[in-house]
Amino acid sequence: MATVKYRIRGKSKQNTSIYIYLSTGRGNFVEVASGFSVNPKDWSTTNNKPKQNSEINRQTFSDLNKLEKFVYDEVNTSNAKGELIDAHWLRSKISECFNRVKKTDQTLLTNHIQFIIDNAQTRKIKGSNKIGLSDRRIAGYKSFLKLTEEYEKVIKKKIHFLDINKRFVDKFTNWMLNEKNYAVNYAGKILDNLKTVCKDAQAIDIDCHPYTDKIEGFRERDEDRYIVTLSFSELEEIRKADIEKEALINARKWLLLGCEIGQRASDLLKLTPDDVRYTKGSYYIDILQQKTGKNVTVGIIAPHVIDIIENGFPYAISTQKLNKHIKDLCDDAGLTEMIKGKKYDKKTRRKKLDYYRKCDLITSHSFRRSFATNYYKKIPTAILINITGHSKESLFLEYINRREDKDDNANLFMKFYEEIHQKKEPEMKVFKNGTNQ
Structure with a gap:
């Protein structure tokens, strides 16, 4: 006792x-x-x-x-x-x-998350020689800190690194999925963040539970993912739609531009005419991707996008307003078929899976996915991932919800092979006659 x-x-x-x-x-x-x-x-x-x-x-x-x-x-x-x-x-x-916690107590999970946030500007970016976390990454750590503090109130204790064992991770995961009703992908990313913070703590000799090395994030199954994209024919319907409102005309320009250059909305909406250059008879857009830090150059060849560049670049707009306008735009363009997808429910404050009009499911994130989906197998994947910024082909295929098809790859090789050899000039051959002269 x-x-x-x-x-x-x-x-x-x-x-x-x-x-x-x-x-x-x-x-x-x-x-x-x-x-x-x-x-x-x-x-x-x-x-x-x-x-x-x-x-x-x-x-x-x-x-x-x-x-x-x-x-x-x-x-x-x-x-x-x-x-x-x-x-x-x-x-x-x-x-x-x-409830007595010192901010200098390095054994606490929340204190180390705050330490990362406080030192974000001088932290080295993994896989590069650059320093300073992006605003997006800092915001991610702040959200993770807020969530961790909320969970500490639920379990009525401060979380030490030595507390993070399998039992803890299982309970934390259950709370996120069943109590908070978070999307599977979001909960999986939170666990990725947890493992990253634990590894960072270990790097400066803070003791962590051995299980932290085994923490794994997760993603929803392919059959549970609902990706909404705009096909070439639907983009043509949007382009030809009779639109009078200036806000929708501007939103249409962003949509058509976004579906041709394959960038995230955060990068797309920062573009100005100064980012476009004309060299040797062609237009190019140079982009520094905010999330990946990659410099990307996209060539513009679609006539309707060239027309937008030459005759009225879209004016700046927030992502929130753009998402509202493009739904109205797609509605006016007749994209009203009922499809299965996930839409934000104001009552539950979570996304709900159901059947909705397609126009109501279109967001600015559909632009990049439409680009990747529409040009997949038409343009070599290596070129596409250099434009979208994906680090490897497997992530790109996951992004568009496609599995690698080895037969398709072989067929594509043969197609390119034939095109290459069809362009070769015929070789002149000399045949010897029967007299050997």
Whole structure:
């Protein structure tokens, strides 16, 4: 049976620390500073607590009683879970009891996330010789910190790196999917973030539970993904639609441009005429991708996009407004067939799978996917992924929800082979006649 006691060290005339002593039986005991102090003359050797002879001592007496009860309860809980009860455990329980957390405590998950955010501008970017995290990545860490703090309130304890074992990860995943109703992909990305932060902590010699190396994110199954794209014929319907509102005309320009250059909305909507250059009779758009940091050059050949560049580049607009306008635009263009997809539900504040009009499912993210889908197998994949910014073909195929088809690849090779050899000039051959002359 566990025993909790308090004691002080020394008999100085000044305040001294009060230590909490925890015995769990069979010679197992730990002792750490409680964070409280008392003048030795005010210490009762009868009950091993401060005398209640002043307001401060009465408060300390009450706090120690609160801590004693809290520790007894936590010992039972931890024993049931098979957790190790040591000095680290006891210190963490004291902090939990009084919500007392030091920002300098490097063993806490939230503190290290904040450390990454605070030092974002000087952090080296993995796989490059550049420093400074992107605004998008910093925002991701801030969201992860907010979510972690919310979960700590749910479990009523601060999360230490040594707490992050398989049981913790399983419970955290269950909370995200079943309590928060997060999308599978989003929950999987959160686990990726968790593993990244743990690895970062290990790199500066912060002790982490061995299981952190085994944390794995996940994605929804291919059959559960619903990707909405615009085909070439649908883009032509949008291009020819009779539109009068200036806002929708501007949105149409962004849509047609976006479906031809294959960039994320965050990069697309930053473009200005200054990003377009005319060289040797052709138009090129130079883009520094915000997410990947890659420099991309896209050649423009579609006549209707060249017309947009030459006769009225679209004016700046927010992603939110663009998403609203393109739904109205696609509605006016007649893209109203009912298709299966996921749409944001204001009541649940989550995406709901159902049948909706296609125009209601089109977003600015459809532009890049439409580009990748429409040109897949028509243009070599290596060229496409250099434009979209995907690091490898497998990610590109996952993005458009396609599996690698080896027969298709072989057929494509033969097609290119024939085109190459059809363009070769016929060779002149000399045949010897029967007389050998």
